[in-house]
Amino acid sequence: xxxxxxxxxxxxxxxxxxxxxxxxxxxxxxxxxxxxxxxxxxxxxxxxxxxxxxxxxxxxxxxxxxxxxxxxxxxxxxxxxxxxxxxxxxxxxxxxxxxxxxxxxxxxxxxxxxxxxxxxxxxxxxxxxxxxxxxxxxxxxxxxxxxx
Numbered sequence: 001x002x003x004x005x006x007x008x009x010x011x012x013x014x015x016x017x018x019x020x021x022x023x024x025x026x027x028x029x030x031x032x033x034x035x036x037x038x039x040x041x042x043x044x045x046x047x048x049x050x051x052x053x054x055x056x057x058x059x060x061x062x063x064x065x066x067x068x069x070x071x072x073x074x075x076x077x078x079x080x081x082x083x084x085x086x087x088x089x090x091x092x093x094x095x096x097x098x099x100x101x102x103x104x105x106x107x108x109x110x111x112x113x114x115x116x117x118x119x120x121x122x123x124x125x126x127x128x129x130x131x132x133x134x135x136x137x138x139x140x141x142x143x144x145x146x147x148x
Contacts, residue, residue, distance in 0.1 A: 001066040001070050001071070001094065001097060001104040001146070003031065003095050004093075004094045004097050004110060005132060007023075007027060007030075007110070008084075008097065008098065008101040009134075011023070011064055011106065012101065012103070015107070017103075018106075020105070020106055020108055020109050021109075022120055023106050023109035024112045027043060027109050027110060027112075027113060028054070028112065028116045031037045031116070032044050032116060032117075032120060034059075034124075036117075036120075037120050040117050040118075040120035040121040040122075040123060041120065041122060042120060043121055044120075044122045044123040044124070044136075045123075046077060047055055047121065047123050047124060047143065048084065048085075048123075048143075048145060053078070053098030054086070055082055056076045056087060057076050059072075059074060059076075060074050060075055060076040060087070061105075065091035065092075065093065066091075066092065068093070069091075069093065069096045070093035070097055071091075071093045072089055072092055072093055073089065073090050073091040074087045074088060075087075075088045075090065076088075076091065076131065079144070083144050083145055084141055084142065084143045084144040084145050085142070085143055086141060086142040086143070087136055087140075087141040088138050088139070088141075089132070089140075089141065090138050092132050092133070093113075094095065094107060094110055095107055095132050095133055097131075099108070104133070107131075107133035108131065108133050108134055110133075111131045111133050111134075111139070114128070114141055115128075116125055118143065121147075123142075123145065123146055124143040124144060124145065124146060125144045125145075125146055126142065126143060127142035127143075127144055128140050128141065128142060
């Protein structure tokens, strides 16, 4: 949410707003610093282990957006075939903040970072059907194990 606030302030200071495509490219390049790439690789090493699954379940149980509109509510689903899991977000702090800033139409540019981070992790294929920002009923963040 801090990164969302910073990019929002940056956009609001521009003489002309970028379009979604241009912001998507810029945001990915700005966010994927060497430390972030390292973080994604390290996170990838523990993806799908017991601690990762327990953390996802704990996050789902927290329902933080019920207390803080700039947080998230999600449900956790393991794929029945064992190929990975999905976090299904029903409330999104980034959507709320971008709406508050009058930048909601640019929110999909921030959502796209999920693909970039998954790719940098090296062990998952990120799959998505819906985002709240695009008018979907929820944001589905699916992580499927890469086939070697």
